[in-house]
Each structure stands twice: as C-alpha cells, then as structure tokens.
Amino acid sequence: xxxxxxxxxxxxxxKRKEINPLLKLALELGPLMIFFxxxxxxxxxxxxxxxxxxxxxxxxxxxxxxxVATAIALAVSWLLTHTLPIMPLVSGVVVFVFGALxxxxxxxIFIKMKPTIVNTLFGGVLLGGxxxxxxxxxxxxxxxxxxxxxxxxxxxxxxxxxxLFLALVxxxxxxxxxxxxxxxxxxxxxxxxxxxxxxxxxxxxxxHSLDERIRK
Numbered sequence: 001x002x003x004x005x006x007x008x009x010x011x012x013x014x015k016r017k018e019i020n021p022l023l024k025l026a027l028e029l030g031p032l033m034i035f036f037x038x039x040x041x042x043x044x045x046x047x048x049x050x051x052x053x054x055x056x057x058x059x060x061x062x063x064x065x066x067x068v069a070t071a072i073a074l075a076v077s078w079l080l081t082h083t084l085p086i087m088p089l090v091s092g093v094v095v096f097v098f099g100a101l102x103x104x105x106x107x108x109i110f111i112k113m114k115p116t117i118v119n120t121l122f123g124g125v126l127l128g129g130x131x132x133x134x135x136x137x138x139x140x141x142x143x144x145x146x147x148x149x150x151x152x153x154x155x156x157x158x159x160x161x162x163x164l165f166l167a168l169v170x171x172x173x174x175x176x177x178x179x180x181x182x183x184x185x186x187x188x189x190x191x192x193x194x195x196x197x198x199x200x201x202x203x204x205x206x207x208h209s210l211d212e213r214i215r216k
Contacts, residue, residue, distance in 0.1 A: 017081040031069035036187040038062035112174040123163030151208020
C-alpha cells in the first residue's frame, strides 16, 4: 500500500496530476462569483430559501454560501487529483475560520479581513522563502515558466511585494467604503489588478526564460 500525499505534488514531480486550465479557473473563481451574487441578491435568496434568512443579512448569506462553494471546489480538486492544491487550501482554511466567526458573531469584519490575512500570509511565505534562498512560485504558476535562478529570485520578490500590496489595498477599501463596494471590488477589482500585474512581468519572464518558445 502506497502512501499518496494529501497536498499537491511538487510541480517538477512527473506524478503530479493536472486539472484542465478552464476547470481550474472555474474552481478558483466560482466561489467568488457566488459570494458576489449572494451579496447582491441576498434578500431575494432569503425570500426563496427561508433557511438562508437565519444566517442574517445579505453579507452573511453570501459568507455562508462562499464557505460551501469553497468546500465544494476543494472537494472537486480532490476527486480529480486525489490531492489538495496548496494555495487554495490555505485560502480555504482562512475562509472557513473567518467565515465561521462572521456568522457566529454576526460581524462582517472577519470576512472582510480574510483577504488581508491570506495575502499577507502568501507574501510573507514568498519573501520568507526568498530570505532562505528558496522560491515557492512553482506552486503558484504550476511550472508554466522555466526560469533561471535570477529570474525566479526577481519574480518571487515582486510577487511577494504584490501580495502585501493587495493586503494593504483590501484594508483601505473595507475600512473606507460600504460593504457592497468592498464586495464588488473584491470580485471585479482584484482580478483585473492581478492580471495587469501578471502581464507586466512578461518582459522579466522572457529575459530569464529557459524555454525557447517564450524567448522567441
């Protein structure tokens, strides 16, 4: 009997099982979309499904459904690969802990702080790994790029700082604007910002790439 790892294998491991990119994107964005929909249509959902009204107002209904959707996404990943993706798992644990606190205490401050905690954690892990001479970005990019050591060092530094920037932005938005604005920004603001940042790193990736297809 072999002991299969619970967490996803290292990206360089030939036994690592991959998920279709579109399905992977759906599993990552699906819970966020449900969170946004449930917050904007919370009253409608409470009318159609009275049990949801027991959770509280729209933000609390959205939090409960967000937790369920996150659990389903992780379960699907497990069924497909028999392992759990590291970063979605870390994010999911924070969702469950802070979501439970949000519902139990009826205080949305906890779910609003979740992105701050997650991004600070990711940024700290990347920068901490860099301090010890190791890059953990392979788990983020799933071996999409093959870079030389200097390229990984620079990209790790930039992503680590970017995660800390996202944590700071989340703090500013949730403390300065209404809940609906924060939810909309979380869904429709963070993703474009992240995509723009990702595309802005392509010159660095091309300079340090070991893959001739990318270099060309």
